[in-house]
Amino acid sequence: MSSFKLTIITPEGTAFENEVESLVAPGSQGFFGILAHHAPMVANLKLGTLTLTQGGQAKYFVIGNGVLEVSDNEVSILAGQAHLAHSFEEAQETTKTTEEVF
Amino acid sequence: MPSLKEFDVKLASLKNTRKMTKTMQMVSASKLRRAQEAQKNASRFAGRIQALTSKLAASIESASHPLLTRRQPVRNVLIIVFSSDKGLCAGFNNNLSKFVSTWIDEHPSQFGAIDLSFCGRRGFSFFKNRASIKDHYEDVTNKPDFGSAYKIAQDITALFLENNYDEIYIAYNVFKNALTQTPTLKQILPVEPQIIEGGTALSHSYIFEPTAKEILEDLLPKSVTFQLHYTLLENAAGEHGARMTAMDNATNNANKMIDHYTLLRNRARQAAITTEMIEIVSGAEALR
Numbered sequence: 001m002s003s004f005k006l007t008i009i010t011p012e013g014t015a016f017e018n019e020v021e022s023l024v025a026p027g028s029q030g031f032f033g034i035l036a037h038h039a040p041m042v043a044n045l046k047l048g049t050l051t052l053t054q055g056g057q058a059k060y061f062v063i064g065n066g067v068l069e070v071s072d073n074e075v076s077i078l079a080g081q082a083h084l085a086h087s088f089e090e091a092q093e094t095t096k097t098t099e100e101v102f
Numbered sequence: 103m104p105s106l107k108e109f110d111v112k113l114a115s116l117k118n119t120r121k122m123t124k125t126m127q128m129v130s131a132s133k134l135r136r137a138q139e140a141q142k143n144a145s146r147f148a149g150r151i152q153a154l155t156s157k158l159a160a161s162i163e164s165a166s167h168p169l170l171t172r173r174q175p176v177r178n179v180l181i182i183v184f185s186s187d188k189g190l191c192a193g194f195n196n197n198l199s200k201f202v203s204t205w206i207d208e209h210p211s212q213f214g215a216i217d218l219s220f221c222g223r224r225g226f227s228f229f230k231n232r233a234s235i236k237d238h239y240e241d242v243t244n245k246p247d248f249g250s251a252y253k254i255a256q257d258i259t260a261l262f263l264e265n266n267y268d269e270i271y272i273a274y275n276v277f278k279n280a281l282t283q284t285p286t287l288k289q290i291l292p293v294e295p296q297i298i299e300g301g302t303a304l305s306h307s308y309i310f311e312p313t314a315k316e317i318l319e320d321l322l323p324k325s326v327t328f329q330l331h332y333t334l335l336e337n338a339a340g341e342h343g344a345r346m347t348a349m350d351n352a353t354n355n356a357n358k359m360i361d362h363y364t365l366l367r368n369r370a371r372q373a374a375i376t377t378e379m380i381e382i383v384s385g386a387e388a389l390r
Contacts, residue, residue: 042304043317067154
């Protein structure tokens with residue numbers, strides 16, 4: 001499966017930077033998925049769970065609201081915060097207790 | 103001449119001082135490294151968000167937002183002063199406080215009212231009895247995090263939008279290096295147009311969700327928050343840099359004084375021995 005580069009940047013540093021195969025992000029208008037070679041796009045994100053697949057393995061991040069940009073098969077996410085979670089359920093739980101900082 | 107004992111007491115206290123200043127210098131050096139690291143991390147975010155904002159602004163017809171609108175005439179002004187919580191960092195806080203009070207003295211007639219808000223205890227205690235104070239955010243400069251910047255940003259954006267203030271400034275020390283920090287006053291609200299100008303428009307094939315205008319409107323308050331966060335980081339780096347330099351000087355001075363007093367002490371010791379020998383010799387002479 002072809003992959004693309006994903007960078008998650010927060011004011012506290014770079015939370016993630018690697019090749020991934022897919023991601024599902026919490027857009028302000030609802031969740032959306034991105035695969036490799038997506039059309040260029042800019043989207044708002046709200047606080048929620050970001051799911052990504054890296055080498056067939058799913059990873060979950062709780063991200064604070066921010067903005068996502070797709071261009072040239074590269075996705076960069078600028079978010080107020082990003083925390084790695086071990087499972088989807090844990091990410092959902094953390095989302096509920098996380099305070100919005102952006 | 104003071105006795106040997108008095109010199110020893112003095113020397114012991116000087117050595118204690120040296121130990122303390124040396125330790126503070128080393129602690130500040132390591133804190134400075136961490137603060138600079140945090141600043142470096144944040145600068146990547148800064149570059150990206152700035153680029154995106156200007157690209158978006160160039161992509162839409164006209165960018166208008168309450169946070170961008172200049173008000174004429176400007177009556178009420180708020181200055182947020184960033185200083186450190188602790189002292190012992192040479193002129194770091196004092197220079198800034200004096201800079202701000204000079205600025206206030208120079209612009210009395212232009213504005214109806216100049217209020218001050220504070221991050222950091224030192225600036226607050228300087229102005230406590232001299233100026234009208236709006237807010238004092240405690241415990242934010244010691245450990246700069248994004249949450250406190252967000253809180254301040256929300257407060258000042260609300261104050262600005264409710265027409266309590268027509269312009270809001272931040273006063274802080276620009277961190278050049280560990281030796282130099284320059285006091286600066288910068289406008290933060292309304293948002294300076296150069297933040298959104300100078301971008302090349304995104305091509306038409308871009309998908310926006312929601313519209314480009316809405317994304318931009320959402321990004322502007324964020325850039326205010328981020329600017330405050332960055333200022334907090336810069337303030338922390340400056341504080342540790344200034345303290346490191348100040349403590350280095352203090353250690354050098356303590357060393358100089360220790361050398362000087364050791365010399366005096368040895369002189370006193372020798373004088374005491376000489377006196378004693380003369381006494382013995384003349385005693386023996388008298389017995390003959």
